[in-house]
Amino acid sequence: MNQHALSVQDLVKTFDLGFLGAVPFLGPGITRRFQLKGIAQRVEAVRGITFSVEPxxxxxxxxxxxxxxxxxxxxxxxLIHPTSGQGTLLGAPLGDAQARARLGFLPEHPYFYEYLKPLEFLDFYARLFNLTHRERKRRAEALLDRLGLTYAKDRPLRKFSKGMIQRIGVAQALINDPALVVLDEPMSGLDPMGRKDVRDLIFELKEQGKTVFFSSHILADVEALCDRVAIMARGRIRSIGGLHELLTDAQSPVEIVTRGVEGAPREALAALAAQAREASGQQTFILESDAILESFLDQLRAVEGARLISVIPRRRSLEDLFVEEAAKADAADIQAHEGAPA
Amino acid sequence: MSQIFAIALNTFREATRNRVFASLILFAVAMLLLTLAVSSASLHEEVRLMKDIGLFLISTFSVLISIFIGVNLVYKEIERKTIFTIIPKPIFRFQFLLGKYFGLASTMLIQLIFMSTVLALIFWGLDANFGEEMVQALLLIYIEVLIVIAIALFFSSFSTPFLSGLLTIGAFIIGRFVDRILVIRLASKDEMTPALENVKTFVKTIAHIVPDLSIFNTTPYVVYEDPIDWSYVLNGVGYGVTYVIILLFLASLMFTRRDFI
Known part of the structure; x- marks a missing residue:
């Protein structure tokens, strides 16, 4: 059986917030039973998502x-308990200690124990993995060297810059030589050099055969780094797949350039296309999707004297897809609200 | 075990590198030295006064520092999001909580030994006998501190530092006066109304739940050099440890269910 590096199935997370909601055991139950608004409120953060990441x-x-x-x-x-649904990490159910021993994690905007020096800091995390004293020292020194922090090894973390904090954060995520590395917004708040460092590091991890799962806003980095992506909006997965298939799927527009198509046949073909224009004796037709490409080309072949110059699938940028999916999710949500009984 | 030790060591480092902690201890030592000046003004009662005030200062400062650091132990890790990097490691949540507890417990032990040494040096300077009863009293103060830390950790496993602080101080004050609350008389038999009866039941129930901290105060015996039996001390240790285990168990139960948003 193929073992996923990470997977979630029908994952739902609803938060019970407010004064009562935060009380363990009692809070959520009281909220549900009496539907207390104001004192406690419910927020659906994740609404049933399923996906997997391969090794x-x-x-x-x-x-x-x-x-x-x-x-x-x-x-x-x-860190939080799902309301319903399941997940696996390295083939084991969530929470499995052995799987977590092979996991590395860097949270968003990390903050660390500022009174510790880098070697003490890494030693602390290494102890959580039951490593021997010698191994802890070796790994901590190697990671400081690899992340270019050796020069700052005698400074407490409170004197670290934001970029240095991010790098020491990456170091703690790699202290156990993990098989799966999860990074939450690893590039956020970094300058271009810092971003390049993180990008290089992710490439390096990939070369070592490790699985990397990271969230990001910076689409250029994602395009450069990822084998596959998932786009999430309003608690649901909107798109998932290889970058190539997502960006040139059946819905992608196609640009067709011809010569010698004039008069009535040109009008007929223009009616099929979303846009049509003519310049320097060439006609350009843009089809909304490649679903009608075949019938378009059949009609074109029937036109006497017509020459096909090119057929170019127009690749959407990841940004287009991102904006499109976010807008679709917003529209769906508004519709659901309007459709719901008052 | 390695995980609990790692968390404990980190908690110890955090507390001992905290400037507020250091200044509180310096203040307590200064107060002890000031007591020396005051007690020398009393007529031939220097040693008794030194014992009384010394134990009071050590106990009060230890409890205050325990509450101050104790209610922030877990909250700070959540607020500063340092817990986000710890929970995903191969560690159970109860191990994290125990690590925090032992970290502060060992910090307080060092603090108590330091202050006791200062007190012992003052005794040596006064050419007075520090005595077995002083050691017993200090041991019982430490057990009381262990209970207070557990109470603070229990409340802070599900509420804010401010609320935990108030609740812990409340429990501490009730605990110190449990023996008196249990024999309290609200009104004479004729004047007893059902409402007063309910208040009495409520107060007595609370007093039964809260640990009886009055048993850890042996200052009157120490001052009058009336030796306490070691079996009393051992009973106190057993009583305290039982309370600590129950409180840590309940705190773990709450903490395990918690979401770190």
Whole structure:
């Protein structure tokens, strides 16, 4: 059986917030039973998502703010309990200690124990993995060296810059030489050099055969790094797949350039296309999707004297897809609200 | 075990590198030295006064520091999101909580030993006998501190530091006066109304739940050099440890269910 590096199935997370909601055991029950508004409120952060990440993949997890990305990651990391649904990490159910021993995680905007020096800091995390003293020291020194922090090893973390904090954060995520690395917005708040460092590091991890799962807003980085991506909006997965298939799927527009198509046949073909224009004796037709490409080409072949110059699938950018999916999710949500009985 | 030790060591480091902690201890030592000046003004009662005030200061400062750090132990990790990097590691949540507890418990032990040493040096300077009863009293103060830390950790496993602080101080004050609350008389038999009866039941129920901290105060025996039996001390240790285990169990139960948003 193929073992996923990470997977979730029908994952739902609803938060019970407010004064009562936060009380363990009693709060959520009281909220549900008496539907107390104001004192306690419910927020559906993740609304039934299913996806998996395969071993050795670099997987990008995208979505606008408030899409539910961080909540999903927190469920996977055992920081919050799912309302329903399941998940696996390295083939084991969520929460399995052996699987977590092979996991590395860097949260969004990390903050660390500022009174510790880098070697003490890494030693602390290494102890959580039961490593021997010698091994802890060796790994901590190697990671400081690899992330270019050796020069700052005698400084407490409170004197670290934001970029240095991010790098020491990456170091703690790699202290156990993990098989799966989960990074929540690893590039956020970094300058271009810092972003390049993180990008290089992800490439390096991929070369070592590790699985990398990361969420990001910076689409250029995602396009450069990922084998597959998932786009999440309003608590649901809107698109998932290889970057190539997502960006040139059946809905992608196609641009057709011809010569010698004039008069009535040109009008007939223009009626099929979303846009048509003519310049320098060439006709350009843009079809909304490649679904009607065959019938368009059949009609074109029937036109006497017509020459086909080119057929170019117009590749959408990841940004187009991202914006499109976010807008669709918003529209669906508004419709659901309007359709719901008052 | 390695995980609990790692968390405990980190908690110890955090507390001992905290400037507020250091200044509180310095203040307590200064107060002890000031007591020396005051007690020398009393007529031939220096040692008794030194014992009384010394134990009071050590106990009060230890409890205050325990509450101050104890209610923030878990909250700070959540607020600063440092817990986000710890929970995904191969560690159970109860191990994290125990690590925090032992970290503060060992910090308080060092603090107590330090202050006791200062007190012992003052005794040596006064050419007075520190005595077995002083050691017993200090041991019982430490057990009381262990209970207070457990109470603070229990409340802070599900509420804010401010509320946990108030609740812990409340439990501490009730605990110190349990023996008196249990024999309280609200009104004479004729004037007893059902409402007063309910208040009495409520107060007594609370007093039964809260640990009786009055048993850890042996200052009157120490001052009058009336030795306490070691079996009393051991009973106190057993009583305290039982309360600590129950409180840590309940705190773990709450903490395991919690979402770290």
């Amino acid at each position: 050795g993949e670099v997987f990008g997890f995208l979505g606008p703010n408030g899409a539910g990305k961080t909540t999903t990651i927190k469920v996977l990391m055992g």
